[in-house]
Amino acid sequence: MLDGDGVRGDRVVLASRDPRTMVGFQWTGMEPVGLHEPDFAEALGAVWEGDEMVTYNLLAFKHAFDHYGDEYLTDPD
Amino acid sequence: MGSVIRSSPTRLTAVPEETTTPAAKAPIPMPSIGSVRRQPAVPSLGPGLPQRQGPEPYGGAKVDDRFEGIGDPFLELPDETRVNAQELVRDARIDEVLGRLDRELVALREVKARIREIASLLVVDRLRRSIGLESEPPTLHMCFTGNPGAGKTTVAMRMGEILYKLGYVRKGHLVSVTRDDLVGQYVGHTAPKTHEVIKRAMGGVLFIDEAYHIYRVDNERDYGQEVVEMLLQVMENQRQDLVVIMAGYKQEMDRFFSDVPGLSSRIAHHIDFPDYTVDELMEIARLMVEQERYRFAPDAEKAFEDYLILRMSQPRFANGRSVRNALDRVRMRQAIRLYEAASRGRNLTKKDLITLEAEDILKSRVFEGGVYGEGVSSDGTSV
Numbered sequence: 001m002l003d004g005d006g007v008r009g010d011r012v013v014l015a016s017r018d019p020r021t022m023v024g025f026q027w028t029g030m031e032p033v034g035l036h037e038p039d040f041a042e043a044l045g046a047v048w049e050g051d052e053m054v055t056y057n058l059l060a061f062k063h064a065f066d067h068y069g070d071e072y073l074t075d076p077d
Numbered sequence: 078m079g080s081v082i083r084s085s086p087t088r089l090t091a092v093p094e095e096t097t098t099p100a101a102k103a104p105i106p107m108p109s110i111g112s113v114r115r116q117p118a119v120p121s122l123g124p125g126l127p128q129r130q131g132p133e134p135y136g137g138a139k140v141d142d143r144f145e146g147i148g149d150p151f152l153e154l155p156d157e158t159r160v161n162a163q164e165l166v167r168d169a170r171i172d173e174v175l176g177r178l179d180r181e182l183v184a185l186r187e188v189k190a191r192i193r194e195i196a197s198l199l200v201v202d203r204l205r206r207s208i209g210l211e212s213e214p215p216t217l218h219m220c221f222t223g224n225p226g227a228g229k230t231t232v233a234m235r236m237g238e239i240l241y242k243l244g245y246v247r248k249g250h251l252v253s254v255t256r257d258d259l260v261g262q263y264v265g266h267t268a269p270k271t272h273e274v275i276k277r278a279m280g281g282v283l284f285i286d287e288a289y290h291i292y293r294v295d296n297e298r299d300y301g302q303e304v305v306e307m308l309l310q311v312m313e314n315q316r317q318d319l320v321v322i323m324a325g326y327k328q329e330m331d332r333f334f335s336d337v338p339g340l341s342s343r344i345a346h347h348i349d350f351p352d353y354t355v356d357e358l359m360e361i362a363r364l365m366v367e368q369e370r371y372r373f374a375p376d377a378e379k380a381f382e383d384y385l386i387l388r389m390s391q392p393r394f395a396n397g398r399s400v401r402n403a404l405d406r407v408r409m410r411q412a413i414r415l416y417e418a419a420s421r422g423r424n425l426t427k428k429d430l431i432t433l434e435a436e437d438i439l440k441s442r443v444f445e446g447g448v449y450g451e452g453v454s455s456d457g458t459s460v
Contacts, residue, residue, distance in 0.1 A: 020141075020207065021244025022214075023317050027280060029248070036247065036279040036318075 012058045014041060017051040025051075030058065032065040044068065140209040150209035160204045169242040171196050178235045182228045183364065183397075184357040191348045192232060192239070199243045216345035217245060217320045218312055220334075222327035223350025226398030229324045230284065232348075236322070237282040246320060247280035254283065256290040259304045267300040271307045279318050288323035289333035305337055312343045353396050358385050362400050371408070371431050380435040381407075387443045403441070410437040 015038060017025040025038065035041055038053060044064045046055045055061040141161075147153050166172070175193060182189070202215050217240065221229040234251045241249025254274050261267035275283065285291070285308075292301040312321050323330065327349060334341040353361065359382055366373060373381065384403060388394055395402075411433055419425055 015247075018244065020203075022203070022206075023244060023247050025247065026241065026244065027248045033250075034277055036276070 008056045009058070010056070012055050013052045014046055014055060014061075015053040017048075017053075025053075032062045035065055141207045144208045147209055154208060158208060160208055162200075162204055165200060165203060165207075169200070169244075171200065171239060171242060174235055174238050174242065178232065181231055181235075183360045184353060185228055185232075185350065188228070188232060188348055188350055191346070192236065195236075195346055196239050196243070199240070199245060203243060214316070216343065217316065218344045219320070219322045219346040219348065220330060220344045221322060221324040221348050221350060222330050223324075224326065224352055224394075224396060226396030226400075227350035227352065228397060229350055230286075232350075233282055233284045233322045233324070237320070240282070240320060246282070247318070250278075250281035252278035252281060252283050253286060255286050256301065259285075259291060260300050262300075264300075267303045268307065271304050275307070275311055275319065279315075282320045282322055284322045284324060287325045287329075289325055289329040292333065292337060294336045305340070309337075309339055309343065355382060355385055355389070358389075358396070358400055361397050362404060365401060365404055366433065369404075369408075371433050374432050374434045376435040377433050377438055380438040384438050384441055384443055391443070406441065407433050407437045410440050 012030050013028050014031045015025055015027045027036070031041065038046075041053060042048075045057070045061055046053050048054075144150060144154070175189070175196065178189060178192065198215060202212075205212060219236070221233065223229055230251075230253060233253075237246070237249040237251045240246045252274065258274055259267070259271045261270050290301075291308075292305050293299040308321065311319055321344075323333075323344065325333075359378070362381055362385075363373070363378075381403075385400070388399060388403065414434070414437060415425055415429055418429075
C-alpha cells in the first residue's frame with residue numbers, strides 16, 4: 001500500500017476487530033497517541049488485513065498523524 | 078500529479094503543489110495520503126461492517142454463533158446451556174490485572190473488593206450478551222472519593238486496563254486532568270479546551286481530579302458550567318468511547334453532585350478510598366525502599382514510623398504520596414551524609430550506599446514540632 005517515498009517495513013498491527021467485544025474493535029497500543037478513529041487511520045495509510053488494521057511503515061504513519069493538522073502536508077504521489 | 082493537503086481549523090482541502098514552498102515539505106518519507114481528513118465524529122468500524130450513522134447504542138457485543146437466530150434466549154434456551162466463562166476469564170487476564178493492583182497498592186481491601194465486583198459484573202454482562210440475553214448496558218462512569226495519595230489514580234489506571242481487556246473500551250489509557258485543563262479563561266476558550274481533552278481520552282478513561290473545582294455554583298459567569306454540560310453530554314452519548322472517573326474529597330464531591338443535577342445518576346460506581354493506617358504506610362514505605370534498592374537500618378524503621386505519626390497529624394498529609402516525598406528527602410540526607418564522609422577521606426561501601434540510617438530521618442524538621450514554619454512549610458510540604 002505504500003508508494004512514493006514510503007518504505008515497506010515490519011508489519012505493525014494498530015487495531016484489531018473483535019465483534020465479541022462491546023466496542024467492535026480495539027487499538028493495540030501501537031497506534032500514535034491521540035489516534036482514535038479507524039477511518040482516519042485508513043486515510044493516513046493504514047489498511048485492514050482480515051480483522052487487523054496494519055501499517056508497514058510505523059514511523060511514517062506516526063509522522064503523518066503528528067503533522068496532519070499542520071498547514072501543509074506533502075503528498076508524494 | 079502532486080497535491081498538498083492544506084488544513085484549516087475546520088477542514089482539510091487539496092490544493093495544487095505549485096502553491097507550496099519547499100520549506101513546507103515533510104522531512105521524512107510519507108505514505109501516500111489521498112484524502113486526509115480530520116477524525117470524524119462518527120467513526121466507521123472498517124470494511125465489512127455497516128457504516129455507522131451515529132453513535133451506536135452501547136452494548137454491541139456479538140452473540141456467539143451457536144446462539145444466533147434464537148428469538149428469545151431467556152425463554153427458548155435451556156437453563157443448562159453452557160457459556161464460555163473460563164475462556165473469557167482466561168483471555169481477558171483479569172486476575173493478572175487484579176494481582177498487579179494487589180501488589181502495587183497496600184491494604185485498601187474494600188477498594189480492591191469493589192474493583193473485583195465491577196470486573197465480575199462486566200464478565201457476567203459479556204457472558205449474558207454472548208448468549209443473546211439483553212439487559213440494560215452497564216454504566217461505567219465512576220466516582221472515587223478520598224484524601225490525596227490514597228491510590229485513586231493508580232486504581233483508575235488499572236480500571237482502564239480491566240475495561241480494555243474485557244472489551245468495554247478501545248484503548249484503556251488514562252488521561253488525568255484538573256479544572257485548568259478543561260476550563261478556559263475567556264469566552265469561547267472553554268469548549269475547544271474541553272473538546273481537546275475529551276478527544277485525547279477517547280477510547281479510554283478520563284480521570285478528572287478534584288472534579289468539584291470545575292463548577293463554581295456561586296459564580297454565574299464561571300465557564301465551568303460549559304464543561305459540565307459537555308461532560309454530561311459525552312457521558313450519556315459516547316459511553317462506548319469514553320469512561321469518566323471523577324475524583325476528589327468525599328464531602329466536596331457530594332456537594333458537587335447536589336449542585337449538578339443529572340451527574341450523579343450517570344455515575345454507577347462510587348468508591349471511597351480510606352486513609353492508610355501507620356502500619357499500612359510503613360508497609361508502603363518498605364515497598365518503596367525495596368523498589369528503589371535501598372534498605373532501612375534497624376533503628377531507621379522505628380524513626381520513620383515516628384516520623385509518620387507526627388506527619389499524619391500535620392496539614393496536607395497525602396498518604397502514600399507523603400511517604401514517597403519523605404523518602405525522597407531521606408535519600409537526599411543520606412546522600413549529603415555520604416558525600417561529606419567521602420570528602421573527609423572515608424571509603425564508602427555498598428552497604429553505605431544502600432542503607433538509610435535513622436539520622437537521615439531524624440534530621441527532618443517534623444521532629445522539631447511539626448507546625449507551619451517548622452516541620453511544614455507554608456505550602457504544606459514537610460521539610
